[in-house]
Amino acid sequence: MVLSQLLFEKTYYLEHKNRKMCIGINFLSWFFVQQKEYGKAFVQEKAVYKRNPNSFYNIVTLGSMAMEEKQFEDAKLILEFVLENTQDVELQMKAHHFLISMEMESATSKEYPAIDLKLQELLKKYGISPYSIDLQILFAHFKSFYLNQSKLGIELLQNTLKLPLNVREQSKVKMELADIMVYDEKFNQAILYYAQVEDNLKNDVLAHEASLKLAKANFYKKDFDWTLQQVKVLKQSPSLLIANDAIEMFLLIQDNSAEDSLRVALQAYATADLKLYQNKKEEALQLFLAILQKHKGESIEEGTLFKVGKIYEEKGDFNKALAYYQNILDNHKDGIYKDEALYFSAEIYRKHLLDNEKAKALYEKVVLEHPDSLYYTESRKQYRTLRGDSTI
DSSP: OOHHHHHHHHHTTOSOHHHHHHHHHHHHHHHHHHTTOHHHHHHHHHHHHHHOGGGHHHHHHHHHHHHHTTOHHHHHHHHHHHHHHOOOHHHHHHHHHHHHHHHHHHOOGGGHHHHHHHHHHHHHHHOSSGGGHHHHHHHHHHHHHTTOOHHHHHHHHHHHTTSOOOHHHHHHHHHHHHHHHHHTTOHHHHHHHHHHHHHHTTTSHHHHHHHHHHHHHHHHTTOHHHHHHHHHHHTTOSSHHHHHHHHHHHHHHHHHHHHOTTOHHHHHHHHHHHHHHTTOHHHHHHHHHHHHHHTTTSTHHHHHHHHHHHHHHHHTOHHHHHHHHHHHHHHOTTSTTHHHHHHHHHHHHHHTSOOHHHHHHHHHHHHHHOTTOTTHHHHHHHHHHHHTOOOO
16 A cells, blocks of 8 residues: 555544644654655654644654764754744754754864854853753863863863753763763773763663773773673663674674684774774774784684774775775675675665665665664665665
8 A cells, every 4th residue: 555545544534634634744754754764754744843833842853863864964954944943942952962963973174163163152152051961061072072172071071060960961971071081091980980870870771871881991991801791791781782782892802812812903903993982083094904914814804894994984985995895795704794794885885876786785685684683674674665665
């Protein structure tokens, strides 16, 4: 049954015309969100908003989702609409936060001073209070990870902690403080902050995230045995993303420890990965490439190939990225990064090289060969779209 027919059947018997239209539109918006077509969902949500201005939070959420999926053009369009149509200060701050976060992700160093000025002006406009903590956290993050002013970032957040915050708000600030401590390689201080978040928000998503970050801090510190114990527990996390990251880290340490009791390659990998975390991508790239030269054929090779591929992909050098992903597919057929190599190769062919046939074949492999993959659902959706499926 085509989508339009289904919508008519769902709304036909409703008594009030406006109510009928809103429910039909909401269902259509929901459908587009499931398909991750946020631009189309936005068109529907705008129609709902005209009839029900109280639905504005749905549009903000839609912008956030588009941003998380890196659909930046749609996200920017949605969030600019929010700023143009609301006087709600909280919504305005959320929209500004998301817009600047996107801008930071794609900015060059020449654009950093303009972003810095924007953040200063926003904090001046909205003030330093518990209501603006997300902007304060973003400002501290930008100062530390982009402008290399971590001392100032820490000072900003320590002042934020003096505000009358609830436990969750305090935990968000402490999480960023810990992240900056890791950036500064002050691992013990970072671990203390992560542990506080774990204790204060037991069984919360933020606590699980803190647990993983605590494990990574120990990894960067090269305390591999302790990291191994932590990720053993995190493999059972209810969050698929956290569980997936924990499994990858567990296997990385376990496999390389068995092969090399001195863990020479693993130590080099931890150093390179820390540089990547510190947003020092060129330094990280050279260190990862050195690992590939010195430890060719060893267990560390697969994870390193994937890291190099991702760095080249982010740099926009798609052919080099594809070459490293293909190396994984050719030489590590039983490895843990095979599904990721297939998926990210497909994404490059579809989004950047505009070769839908190659993309379709790669998505199909993820669907047929990796049903437990984190990328299974998205691969199936893209495969069906490229195949020309038009029914629900």
